[in-house]
Amino acid sequence: MKTNSTTITLLNNSKNVKQTMINFLLLSFTLLLLGSCSKNDDNDIVIEQFLDGLELETEIIENREQALQTTILNAGGSGEVYGAEGTILYFPANSFEDQNGNPVTGAVTIELIEIYDKAKMLLTKMPTNGKRPNGDVETLVSGGEFYINAKQNGEQLQLVNDFMLFAPSDEFDEDMRLFNGQDNDCNDEILACDIVWEEDEQVGLEPMQREGPNGEGVSGYGGFLGNFGWTNIDRWFNDPRPKTLLQVDVPEGFNNTNSNVYVSYDGEPTALASLDIYNPETGLFSEHYGLIPIGLEVHIIFLSVQNDQYIYAIQQVTIAENHLEVIGTTTTGTEAGLVALINNLP
Structure with a gap:
C-alpha cells in the first residue's frame, strides 16, 4: 500500500444529488466527445479505477493468504500446532487419510488462520454474521475465528478422527458455542468465499488450561472438531x-x-x-x-x-x-x- 494519506469528500446518495451528478457527467462526456477526438487519459484512468471492484477482492484474498500459517507434522504420530496468536491444535496419531480413504504417512502440512480482532476480520472480510435455524441472519460475538486444513504434497487430506482446538481467553463465557463457516457455493473456502456462521449443535466447548509453546500456562476454550475449513467460537448478540x-x-x-x-x-x-x-x-x-x-x-x-x-x-x-x-x-x-x-x- 502507498503511504500518503489525504481526505476527499464525495457526494452522497440522495436522489437529487444522484440525478444532478448523472446529468453533469453525461453533459461533460458529450461535450468532450464533440469537442475533441482525443481522450483525457488521466480522467479515464481515475474513473475506471474508482469504479473497479477487482482491487478490493484482490486485497481480501491477499490478506487471507498472508494470514495463513503452515506447520509440518508427522502423520504417524500425534502432534501439536501453535498459532502466532495463541491458538493450539492437537492431532492424534494417524489422523489423516487421502481422498481414496488410504491412511496417510509421512509429512503433512497443517494450515491455520486465526482471527481474534475486528481489524483482521475487516481486512479478511470475515464478519460475525450468524444464521439462525429459521434462516434469520444476526450478529455474533466472536471468541476467535479459524481456518484449519491439512494437505500432503498439495493434495487435500481427510480426517480419520476428531482433533482438538484450543483458543486462549482471559475469561470463559458459558454462552459461547462452536459455529461452522458455510460458504457461498465457492470451490475454495479460504480465498474467495463469503462466510456465514451456523451453530454446530453437536459439539460443545469446555474451559481448559494449557501449556503454551514457551511453557507458560494459558486458559481458554477447548473443543474437538471433526471437519476442516472455517470454525468460529461465538455467542449470539442479545x-x-x-x-x-x-x-x-x-x-x-x-x-x-x-x-x-x-x-x-x-x-x-x-x-x-x-x-x-x-x-x-x-x-x-x-x-x-x-x-x-x-x-x-x-x-x-x-x-x-x-x-x-x-x-x-x-x-x-x-x-x-x-x-x-x-x-x-x-x-x-x-x-x-x-x-x-x-x-x-x-
Missing part, C-alpha cells in the same frame, strides 16, 4: 430493546461490487457485522431482517480499495427507528492507519 432496519447510503460510484459496509458494535471488541444486502434500485446497503436494536451505539464502517489505497469512512451512530445513515466524507490512506483506527474503536 439486546432486549425494540429492533429496526438499518440502511446505509454510500458515496456515488460505489456499490456491493466495489465496497463493503460493516457495523462495529460498541463495547463488543469482536462483534463486526456485515451489511450484506444491497438494493441496486435504491443504492442502499442493509442487514437482513430489521434486527438492529434501537438506541444501540455502533460505528458504521465503509470500505473500498482504489488506486492501491484504502478508501474508508468510520461514522459513530446511535441507531434510530428506520435508520438511514449517509456516508459523506471518506478518507484515503494506508492499511496500517486503518487498522489503528479499527483497533481503537470502543
